[in-house]
Amino acid sequence: MTINANIAGARAAARELLKKNGIRTFPVNVEKIAKSEGARIEYAPLDGELSGLAHVREGVPIIGVNMLHAPSRQRFTLAHELGHICLHREQIESTVHVDRGSLRRDTVSSAGIDPTEMEANAFAAELLMPADFVEAALNGKVIDLEDDQAVAALAKRFKVSDAAMRFRLDSL
């Protein structure tokens, strides 16, 4: 397969959605955005590393979130699955799309390789941590990515995991 991930397109879709929903403050209310897109959100326990799922049934988008994970991770999962619904709707109409550890980028994770996972991650990062919001929060300051405390403080304000924030800061 030689399909390249359309990261710029995924980010643009997330920004468009923020604009459409009139989101100007953080932490971004991702649940409200998903609902305004007509999604049904199901919080339930999933086994192990499964983070969530996305599926469209009879025209109704369904987002499943593993409620056993930390709240910040649940928010990322929700945003990631919403990304699949916005970007890969056709695929998830015919199959149930289950995600295993959407934020793990180690060698065994498909998230770092599979174009659709890369797009959904880029969408989620942009939705939860829009570049301009992060820059506004930094207010001209530069955060050292090694400074765990500073990264954690910023992550807390956006209600995301430290890892997600570090990754975001790295890609800004």
Next chain:
Amino acid sequence: MSEKALYRHLGRAVAARRNELTLSQDQVAAKLGLSRASIANLENGRQRIMVHQLFRLVDALNLKSILDLVPPIWTFEAELPEINIQLNAKEHSTVHRMLASAFVDDRRRKRSV
């Protein structure tokens, strides 16, 4: 089990018992006050009979209990579409439960609209 599967289960049990007693669909239909076509549809799983009819069916087929025709418990489980990744049994059952719950709520919501 899906609803479809439940009615297919009932239909097969009725047909098997009727054949055992060498009754015709007409004869069973007459006992229930239904048409022969209704019994044929019931046996194919396409007819959704009412509870009192289920009990009359038990009587017409000389059975003791509705449990001779239907399972003791039944919970709605939709027939799942294909899943994109390979799941182990435990993972699969949690995913299944999550989807079944989402699907059921979906139906409830539609009814209330």
